Amino acid sequence: MNWILPEGASLDFEGVAGPVRIVRGLGGGTQGQVYEVELEGERLALKWYLPACIARDRGLERRLGESIRATAPTDAFLWPIALLRASASSRPLIRIREESFGYLMPLRPASYVGASEHAAGRLAIGLRQVLRACFFLADAFHALHLAGLCYKDVSLGNLFLEPGSGRILICDNDNVAVDGSGEGAVLGTPGFMAPEVLLGQARPGADSDLFSLAVLLFRLLTRHDPLRGQMELAIRCLDEPARRRLCGEDPVFIFDPVDARNRPDPIEHAAALITWPIYPRPLQALFEQTFCRGMKQPSRRTLTGQWKQELARTLDSRVLCVSCDQENFRPAGGSRPCWSCGTPLPEGVSLTLPRGTVAAAPDNELHPHHFDALAGEDLRHPIARVVAHPQDPRRLGLRNLSAEAWSAEAADGRPHRVAPGESCSLAAPIRIHTPAGPIAVQRPARPAPAA
Amino acid sequence: MPFPDVKLANRPLHFIYLCDCSGSMAASGKMQALNQAIRQSLPGMAAVARDNPEARVLVRAVSFADHAAWHIQTPTPVDQLEWRDLQAGGITAMGEALQLVAAALQTPPMEVRALPPVLVLISDGQPTDDFAAGMAALLRMPWAQKAVRLAIALGHDADLEVLQRFIGSDPSPTAGRSPRRPLQASNATSLAQYIQWASTAVVGAASMPASRVQETPLEAPAGNIPLPDLPPTVLDPTDDVGLTVW
Numbered sequence: 001m002n003w004i005l006p007e008g009a010s011l012d013f014e015g016v017a018g019p020v021r022i023v024r025g026l027g028g029g030t031q032g033q034v035y036e037v038e039l040e041g042e043r044l045a046l047k048w049y050l051p052a053c054i055a056r057d058r059g060l061e062r063r064l065g066e067s068i069r070a071t072a073p074t075d076a077f078l079w080p081i082a083l084l085r086a087s088a089s090s091r092p093l094i095r096i097r098e099e100s101f102g103y104l105m106p107l108r109p110a111s112y113v114g115a116s117e118h119a120a121g122r123l124a125i126g127l128r129q130v131l132r133a134c135f136f137l138a139d140a141f142h143a144l145h146l147a148g149l150c151y152k153d154v155s156l157g158n159l160f161l162e163p164g165s166g167r168i169l170i171c172d173n174d175n176v177a178v179d180g181s182g183e184g185a186v187l188g189t190p191g192f193m194a195p196e197v198l199l200g201q202a203r204p205g206a207d208s209d210l211f212s213l214a215v216l217l218f219r220l221l222t223r224h225d226p227l228r229g230q231m232e233l234a235i236r237c238l239d240e241p242a243r244r245r246l247c248g249e250d251p252v253f254i255f256d257p258v259d260a261r262n263r264p265d266p267i268e269h270a271a272a273l274i275t276w277p278i279y280p281r282p283l284q285a286l287f288e289q290t291f292c293r294g295m296k297q298p299s300r301r302t303l304t305g306q307w308k309q310e311l312a313r314t315l316d317s318r319v320l321c322v323s324c325d326q327e328n329f330r331p332a333g334g335s336r337p338c339w340s341c342g343t344p345l346p347e348g349v350s351l352t353l354p355r356g357t358v359a360a361a362p363d364n365e366l367h368p369h370h371f372d373a374l375a376g377e378d379l380r381h382p383i384a385r386v387v388a389h390p391q392d393p394r395r396l397g398l399r400n401l402s403a404e405a406w407s408a409e410a411a412d413g414r415p416h417r418v419a420p421g422e423s424c425s426l427a428a429p430i431r432i433h434t435p436a437g438p439i440a441v442q443r444p445a446r447p448a449p450a451a
Numbered sequence: 452m453p454f455p456d457v458k459l460a461n462r463p464l465h466f467i468y469l470c471d472c473s474g475s476m477a478a479s480g481k482m483q484a485l486n487q488a489i490r491q492s493l494p495g496m497a498a499v500a501r502d503n504p505e506a507r508v509l510v511r512a513v514s515f516a517d518h519a520a521w522h523i524q525t526p527t528p529v530d531q532l533e534w535r536d537l538q539a540g541g542i543t544a545m546g547e548a549l550q551l552v553a554a555a556l557q558t559p560p561m562e563v564r565a566l567p568p569v570l571v572l573i574s575d576g577q578p579t580d581d582f583a584a585g586m587a588a589l590l591r592m593p594w595a596q597k598a599v600r601l602a603i604a605l606g607h608d609a610d611l612e613v614l615q616r617f618i619g620s621d622p623s624p625t626a627g628r629s630p631r632r633p634l635q636a637s638n639a640t641s642l643a644q645y646i647q648w649a650s651t652a653v654v655g656a657a658s659m660p661a662s663r664v665q666e667t668p669l670e671a672p673a674g675n676i677p678l679p680d681l682p683p684t685v686l687d688p689t690d691d692v693g694l695t696v697w
Contacts, residue, residue: 189660190660
């Protein structure tokens with residue numbers, strides 16, 4: 001890589017007080033180059049634009065300034081912190097003649113990896129973490145859209161995942177603009193772009209973000225593309241005109257309940273056929289909403305709030321197969337066999353809360369939104385977590401993650417105190433009283449068959 | 452519990468270098484510079500291939516001097532590629548090289564479904580054989596018509612007109628550098644930049660669509676793959692100390 005900024009040098013910039021030390025180049029693309037830098041002892045990232053990119057996007061500098069003043073909608077965004085221009089003393093050290101600028105943003109921790117690693121099947125990650133990543137993604141766009149902004153260029157390329165936690169980071173926030181302003185040069189990434197934007201009939205905005213978000217969620221959940229089925233197989237050379245037909249002129253969802261022209265091929269598109277049936281019907285319906293009715297009617301697309309609600313509910317329904325230990329999602333009021341091994345999923349313990357029901361499976365969590373009708377879905381501050389007994393993993397308990405003590409009530413009515421950090425077994429109590437609200441422990445009428 | 456062991460189906464992306472190895476390449480270290488440029492570009496190319504799970508990037512190379520021959524005949528995944536040095540010596544059988552590539556782009560051996568191939572022709576001189584016949588054979592192949600064809604001219608003796616015929620007509624009205632015209636490398640640094648650009652930015656564009664900006668003519672693309680911006684002219688600090696200019 002030919003680095004524009006000299007690695008190892010300390011440069012003065014207009015826009016920040018102290019000198020910025022260029023630690024090392026991290027990567028470069030067609031827009032610019034990204035560096036790890038140090039400013040007053042803090043490690044940050046610096047994106048420096050190529051002149052061609054600045055020339056193409058006249059509003060870039062002003063838009064960045066507005067984003068910097070508005071601050072990040074949530075901490076999932078690697079949001080611009082400060083706009084930098086080279087000072088007179090630094091200019092000779094910058095290895096391009098044309099005037100240019102860049103911006104500082106938080107540095108992505110090494111524990112976050114590109115979402116394409118997951119798409120390529122190279123990431124050790126569980127279904128729970130993938131669903132959490134989907135939730136955090138929907139949550140980030142929810143906050144962005146509520147702030148009146150739109151992202152415009154959602155794709156696998158600007159999403160990073162932390163496989164252990166499912167937390168996400170969104171980079172390349174320099175296209176963010178006020179929704180409807182029609183500002184900025186970017187149109188999106190084909191494959192993620194809404195059909196109306198790809199065909200040049202509309203400018204990217206919050207409605208087209210909803211389409212791109214659904215594509216990204218589908219890609220994360222199924223490791224497949226929502227529009228690549230039989231109709232893709234008919235294409236020999238997958239080039240730009242072909243993508244335009246497939247994603248713009250005649251886009252058909254591979255699981256469209258009515259239009260069966262683009263069903264997945266059992267061999268070429270096996271990923272979609274294996275993963276799609278894992279997910280509960282209400283979650284599948286949200287994809288149909290966006291990719292069927294919403295394909296041509298942007299206002300009908302699934303909203304960020306709907307995604308958050310259904311993804312959170314799906315996580316609540318997570319159970320483990322007694323035979324193969326694989327994660328499953330138990331449909332409300334019904335049962336089904338394990339998607340992986342076919343063993344019927346037994347009716348297990350569940351926790352009934354003022355707002356919703358959570359299956360008692362290790363790692364499932366209770367959140368404020370399970371108790372408070374006014375709290376929006378949020379997975380960042382769990383109140384309780386289902387844990388397996390260290391000696392006997394079949395015995396489940398509920399750990400108190402809150403700062404206040406609970407009172408667990410057994411069948412005989414006697415209360416037991418559960419201090420913060422302690423766990424109470426789910427075998428005995430019928431009800432747990434917490435300051436957030438009551439937790440009713442529901443056990444199946446007959447004991448579950450021994451594993 | 453692991454996510455189901457499945458992944459997105461991918462398509463092959465054939466990347467073929469056509470390298471001039473005529474005797475004049477031995478002058479002023481051009482051959483060594485080309486070998487170095489390609490070798491140095493491989494890690495970046497492997498990283499792009501890794502980031503594009505929809506593509507399976509496979510590399511081949513043809514060398515041409517008195518005759519054309521496969522330097523790397525088997526389509527090789529880029530992370531498994533070892534670049535053996537090309538040797539200069541002979542005349543410029545460019546037409547024969549095009550015939551070889553044309554045969555390789557026939558189906559079979561080409562897959563029925565693929566991404567647009569990328570062909571990169573690098574030359575410092577003029578063809579000494581029947582270029583027109585080779586070009587005609589190449590363009591009879593549908594995969595060659597669909598291919599992204601790039602040309603790098605080494606030094607000032609390269610036949611720009613021939614290289615332009617390889618690329619196809621140049622639709623861009625503006626003067627200056629354009630990926631639809633031969634890229635003129637006048638020293639080792641600019642050669643390395645162009646090789647790096649072709650093996651990373653262009654491979655990325657051909658395998659997975661990149662962000663699109665307003666100015667990209669969505670209605671009438673200039674080719675079947677929108678080409679990324681050329682690398683910026685980065686001022687090389689070593690320029691001051693005198694660099695071999697071809």
